[in-house]
Amino acid sequence: MAMITLQNSRNAEVTVLTNNFIDNYMPEANGEFVKVYIYLLRLLSDASVPFSLEQMADHFFCTERDIVRALKYWEKVNLLTLTYRSNEDITDITLNVPPVKSDVSDSSKPAVQTVSVAKDTVAQSSDVSAPSTKPAARSASSLSPDRVKELKQNDEIVQLLYIAEQYLGKTLTPTEMKKILFFYDELKFSPDLIEYLIEYSVSRGHKSIRYIETVALAWADEGITTVTMAKEANSRYAKEYFTIFKSMGISGRNPVDTEISLMNTWLNDYGFSMDIIQEACSRTVLSTGQPSFQYADKILSGWKDKNVRTLADVRLLDAQHQRQKLEKKTQKKAAAPKPAATNRFNNFHQREYDFSEYEKKLLNQ
Structure with missing residues (x-):
């Protein structure tokens, strides 16, 4: 398990979350993603705190894939930058200071906090570096006000938004409306598919736009394009x-x-x-x-x-495990000191294990 160490000289009792983040970034983000981002800031507020993706996943009772998905989301909106080893393990995490929404078009470089990695260790420095040159994938926040206004003049979209309100049982907030437009404009979902998406989510007891977005992104990853x-x-x-x-x-x-x-x-x-x-x-x-x-x-x-693909592979692992246990038991007996005196309890025939034959029996079960 690769360990990552974050280092910082700030007060460990304080984790700073900017008003800009709360006002402009948090409302549009999945709640689980927000928790990961805040926890990462919390780790940065402590000096030399070792952590790994596995430990973060255990902390939030989720999978490492969920943690990586959250990190990649924040990379998409340019709040952090990830660098990878050749085996795709994360080596560097650069935390960018959240740019003010109205200043996003400014050509100046945003200030960043760089989390650099040497082998399995991450260390925070005060260096200022340029943001990642990797193009960020678009999200609901990338829809311009003009594009939102244009889409809302589409009769098909007007009908879709009305149906969404009927399913959710309330008037859509601007954020919810923008998410639905994102499904249509960026994910290329048809109105019928979006309607079914909302119906499906509500039928499972979920009316949260965050849950609906999670399902939509999963469908997009699987290449789902129709209701069927x-x-x-x-x-x-x-x-x-x-x-x-x-x-x-x-x-x-x-x-x-x-x-x-x-x-x-x-x-x-x-x-x-x-x-x-x-x-x-x-x-x-x-x-x-x-x-x-x-x-x-x-x-x-x-x-x-261990590259298990079939039940036969599982049985082989079981057999190897049992063989190792028997070998250790035999080695332990051989290393144990023999009693000085013999008695009738020591005069029995010592059992010899045929490991190959034992392994065959396990595999044939």
Whole structure:
């Protein structure tokens, strides 16, 4: 696990959050992203605090993928810059001072706080550097007032916004309206797909625009462009979710967002088949006596690191593990001092282990 160290000489009892960030950046950001950003500032306020993406994920009861997604969002809006190693691990984090919205077009360079990395360590300095030259992906905040005004004159959009208000049961705020326009203008969702997106989210008990945006971005990542494709994806995932729930011994409720996030990680990021996931769930319940998605994720992430693709690979790992245990036990016996005197209890025939034969039996189970 790569450890990252943030260093700073400021007062550790104070974490500074600018009014500019609160007024102009926080309202449009996903709540989980805001928590990650504030926590990163909190770490910077302490001297030489080691941390890793895994530790941040554990702190927020989410996945490392969720942490990286948050960091990339703040990079998109130019609040920080990420640099990567060749293996795609994050090495540098540069915190940019949030530019005032009205001054974004200014050609001058924004002040930044650079978090530089040497091997596995991050150290904050007071150097001023240029922002990343990598083009930032557009977000809802990139829609200009003129473009918003233009879209709102579209009869199709007017109808869509009205339908959205009926589903959400309230008048849309400017931020909510802008998000819906973002789905249409940037994600290229059709009005029918956006209507289904809102209907789907509300049917699951979520009327938050942040949740709706999370689903929209996930659909965009999967290349979903029609209502039919969205329904097929939802049906497929719903079936897989409840299959996993059954393996965990859970019934009578729907999965919560954190569970969905982990299950999507197993299915999409890790690319495991359902039989592998079910095996991990079964082992989780046997080991802990209760369902635990975090425990199952540790099993599956370990299997991913060892390139497990089939149940046969799992059995091979089990056999190797048992063999190592037997070898250690034998070595321990051989190293133990022999008793000075012999008696009838020491006159038995010592058992010799045939490790190859034992491994074959385990693999054939």
